[in-house]
Amino acid sequence: MTEKVDARGLSCPQPVLMTLAKMREMKTGELEVFVDNEVSKENVSRAAAHEGWEITEAHHEAEEYRLLLRRS
Amino acid sequence: MKAEKNVFATSLGIVGVGLVIGVLAPLLQKWGNPGNMGICVACFERDIAGSLGLHRAEVVQYLRPEILGFVLGAFIAALAFREFKPRSGSAPFARFLLGMCAMIGALVFLGCPWRAVLRLAGGDGNAIFGLAGLATGVGIGTIFFRSGFSLGRTSRQNYGLGLLMPFVVIGLLVLGLIYPQIPNEPKSGVLFYSVKGPGSQHAPLVVSIVVGLVVGFIAQRSRFCTMGALRDLILFRHWHLFSGFLALLAAAWVTNLVVGQFHPGFANQPVAHPKSFWNFSGMLVAGLAFALAGGCPGRQLFMSGEGDGDAAVFVFGMIVGAAFAHNFGLASSPAGIGPHGIAGVVIALATCLYIGFTNIKRVGA
Numbered sequence: 096m097t098e099k100v101d102a103r104g105l106s107c108p109q110p111v112l113m114t115l116a117k118m119r120e121m122k123t124g125e126l127e128v129f130v131d132n133e134v135s136k137e138n139v140s141r142a143a144a145h146e147g148w149e150i151t152e153a154h155h156e157a158e159e160y161r162l163l164l165r166r167s
Numbered sequence: 168m169k170a171e172k173n174v175f176a177t178s179l180g181i182v183g184v185g186l187v188i189g190v191l192a193p194l195l196q197k198w199g200n201p202g203n204m205g206i207c208v209a210c211f212e213r214d215i216a217g218s219l220g221l222h223r224a225e226v227v228q229y230l231r232p233e234i235l236g237f238v239l240g241a242f243i244a245a246l247a248f249r250e251f252k253p254r255s256g257s258a259p260f261a262r263f264l265l266g267m268c269a270m271i272g273a274l275v276f277l278g279c280p281w282r283a284v285l286r287l288a289g290g291d292g293n294a295i296f297g298l299a300g301l302a303t304g305v306g307i308g309t310i311f312f313r314s315g316f317s318l319g320r321t322s323r324q325n326y327g328l329g330l331l332m333p334f335v336v337i338g339l340l341v342l343g344l345i346y347p348q349i350p351n352e353p354k355s356g357v358l359f360y361s362v363k364g365p366g367s368q369h370a371p372l373v374v375s376i377v378v379g380l381v382v383g384f385i386a387q388r389s390r391f392c393t394m395g396a397l398r399d400l401i402l403f404r405h406w407h408l409f410s411g412f413l414a415l416l417a418a419a420w421v422t423n424l425v426v427g428q429f430h431p432g433f434a435n436q437p438v439a440h441p442k443s444f445w446n447f448s449g450m451l452v453a454g455l456a457f458a459l460a461g462g463c464p465g466r467q468l469f470m471s472g473e474g475d476g477d478a479a480v481f482v483f484g485m486i487v488g489a490a491f492a493h494n495f496g497l498a499s500s501p502a503g504i505g506p507h508g509i510a511g512v513v514i515a516l517a518t519c520l521y522i523g524f525t526n527i528k529r530v531g532a
Contacts, residue, residue: 104257104320106461107395108312108402115403133250134390137176141407158252158323 098124102139103131103159110135111142118146118166128162136160173248175388178410184389185411189418191378192285195233197426198370202437203289205419206233206382207282208464209273209453210438212482213489213498214366215339218358221486222493225353226364230343232372234468236379238336241387241472243380248388253329255476258318261522262460262477266484267491268515269456269464274489274498275449275508276300277439279464280393280457283450284412286439288419290431296443300450305397307451308458311523312402316459318526321477329474332482340376347372365438387469394454394463438501445504448512455519 100117102110110130117126126148130136140150143164152163174180192205204210210227217228245251273279276297278286283301286294346356353362361367369375385391389411396412399405423429433441440446457463460481462470467485470478492498497511505511 104254104322105317106257106321108309108398108461109317111403112312132252133173137173137390141405142403145403145405 096124097163098126100126100128102135103129105130105135106132107134107138111138114139114164115142115146118143118148118164123166126164128164130160130162131158133160136162173388175385176390178407181389181391181407181411182414184385184391185414186418187385188281188382188391189288189415190422191382192281192415193288193419193422193426193428195370195375195378196428198374199368200370201365201368203286203291204278204282204365204438205285207278207285208234208237208468209270209279209485209489210277210282210365212464212485213270213274213492216486216489217366217493218360220357220359221490223359224493224498225366226361227366227493228353228359228361229366229369230339230358231369232340232343232375233379233382235336235340236376237383237386237465237468238332238472240380240383241469242333242383244384244387245473250387251329251474253324253326253474253476254321255324255328256319257321257477258526259477259480261318261526262481263484263487264518265456265460265522266467266481267488268518269453269460269481270485270488271492271497271511271515272304272449272452272454272456273464274492275504275512276446276453277499279453280450281415281463281465284393284416285419286436288416288429289423289437290429291436291439292431292433293436293439293441293443293446296446297450300447301394301454302397302401303447304451304454304456305394305458306401307455308523309398309402311459311527315527316523317528318459318461321475324474324476328476331476332471332474332479343372383469383472386465387473390466391469392463392466394457395466397454398458440499440501440503442499442504445499445508445512449499452512452515452519455516455523459519459523
């Protein structure tokens with residue numbers, strides 16, 4: 096099952112903190128993160144890579160970014 | 168994944184931006200800006216408050232074009248790369264007060280985080296206490312974030328509202344062009360100018376604007392932030408932003424050595440005082456305020472150029488805070504701390520802690 100983090104409307108460091116908290120809770124699996132600005136997208140991507148999660152998809156639609164992170 | 172890649176946001180990019188700012192800032196000093204104050208967001212916003220007559224400290228009145236350039240440079244970058252995004256509504260009054268507190272703390276130390284680094288790079292040992300205070304304040308801020316601190320989500324605003332800050336800045340720039348400085352005159356039209364002191368020392372107008380635009384542009388692209396550098400290091404052990412911070416320090420130090428502006432010591436440093444405890448405490452308050460508000464004063468300017476109305480509120484909080492700091496005798500001077508500087512630090516710290524404690528929510532709520 097894909098877990099979700101909705102960090103839209105929030106700015107650093109909260110999207111990263113929320114993503115990291117969820118990752119530590121899940122340990123492995125698939126995580127979908129929603130952010131609404133480029134900076135948060137960059138920060139979450141950087142933190143995910145740092146934690147050994149793979150960024151499998153990154154969509155950008157209108158004002159919204161959806162990142163799909165995976166660790167097996 | 169979109170093919171578009173932002174080179175400025177890479178490790179090399181952030182270091183490059185730190186190096187460019189680190190070279191330009193000491194050069195601005197060489198071209199006329201005050202000692203170890205090539206760029207100081209707090210001091211320059213304070214000078215703007217003075218030029219507008221919000222405070223009447225005669226030695227610190229000048230409509231610093233660098234600040235205006237920072238906002239417009241970031242605005243241009245945000246437009247060019249489709250990152251201009253009008254947004255607002257995340258506890259604006261709390262952010263205004265945090266801006267005031269940040270400025271009061273910064274003026275007890277006499278500098279923003281950028282100037283703390285530039286002071287160290289110029290040999291001013293007192294800056295070590297300021298930087299330690301900054302790191303401590305940001306560290307306290309990270310405890311709040313770990314505990315679930317949040318000022319709440321922003322919401323989208325219409326395009327016109329996002330343009331307000333760039334328009335205000337263009338308005339100030341036009342005001343500066345209509346009423347330029349008249350040599351040895353303390354006033355030109357509605358604007359005040361210093362005839363002596365740090366406010367009278369400045370690089371030529373065009374140079375200041377061009378450097379401001381360049382720094383604003385590259386800082387917006389790279390997300391350069393001195394508070395974020397310390398925060399991410401403390402909170403996540405991430406070195407990304409901190410590498411830019413170190414690059415700025417190294418480049419400014421080398422540039423100062425090359426142009427003969429490196430004078431190591433604690434006494435008689437330009438626009439500085441040697442009261443270590445208050446240098447530490449002032450920056451602790453400023454660091455906490457920047458952390459809770461999500462950006463150092465430079466970053467707040469860049470975000471305001473991207474359409475972030477809350478960052479614009481913080482900027483004006485700083486400008487009003489500067490007026491209070493000088494009108495109420497909270498600001499320090501080379502002679503030492505102001506007559507009410509201690510009260511200023513205590514009240515500003517209490518305000519930051521109040522805002523911190525009253526906004527702890529569960530993350531994700």
